Amino acid sequence: MEDKLIRLAQKGDKKAMEKLLQRNYPILKGYLLKITRNEALSDDLTQEVMVRAIMKIHKYKPRGKFSTWLITIGTNLFRDKIRKDKRLVFDDSITKDESTNSLEDQVMIKESIRDINSIIQKFPEEKRMVFILKHYYGYRYDEIAGIMDCPIGTVRSRLHYCIKEIKNHVKDVDDDG
Template sequence: MVTTERRMDDETTMKQAVRGDDRALAILLRDNYSLLYRYMLKVTMNKAMAEDLVQETMLKAIERIGTFQLRSKFSTWLISIGTRLYMDEMRKKERERRWRNAEQAMQSIRFDAAMRQDEWPEALDALGEMPYEIRVPILLKYYYGYAYEEIAKWLDIPIGTVKSRLHNGLKHLRKELSQ
């Protein structure tokens, strides 16, 4: 009987919160804070990150309470927001990690060139900032002299795509180098 009463109270509180009752929303957030925190702690395995994500989740819930559909428990809605925020954060960290690795690799190549007293033209810096899908055909064609057909075969793309990537890549390089 107590759980049914509590559930009715929760439903009433959720409806009030969705209608803009700040007190009802504060009650829901307070009542679900520890559950959300424990969940985020298990997901992240990092106390500081869990705390940050809980705060971000609470802010998102406050901003978007009007979109809550009342089809699930409020805690489920908070967990879904928190999970999406965590996944976004992990994708961001992965992109940053890849960028750092690429930057370190480029610095290593520059250092090697300097040690051998080779020239490092600005074109290589501009080329290094291009996506690999464009950088590889440019290198194969203009640095190593391979034919369109060979490049297309190696990259398993149509010759027209090779030509298009070369055209767009050179256009981008000219623009970068003219600045």
């Protein structure tokens, strides 16, 4: 179904393009919110990615998911933004609400997410992006390498660093408690 929408969008079908963007908007927005930790910036970047996707749909080559292409564009825009503006402000309180769980479950989930978010927010951007792509969105190593424009070994190394840091943090908390 997505392949058909892509072909139609590449031929200039505006409805197909609109459907593609609507279907992939939550994935892109969620990713950008997690890596930027800034609601306004993630909104701006999401809109910019959407505009670029519309303008460059004819260049899209279906090697992976359409959302992967959008995330790649978003990652590059975020990197450019960081290089240009060192004064970016990040919000440490962003969490996802899971309304389908009981109140107790929601509290436990929010605490766990908050703990992990507080740890990964301290990671350098490149490591944080790899962690989010793998563990929040389930991308494979080769897909992440394509998005990040780096070798698979670098992806593995960055993930190893992240997991080690999280384990160290959990161990420190357990030792203190």
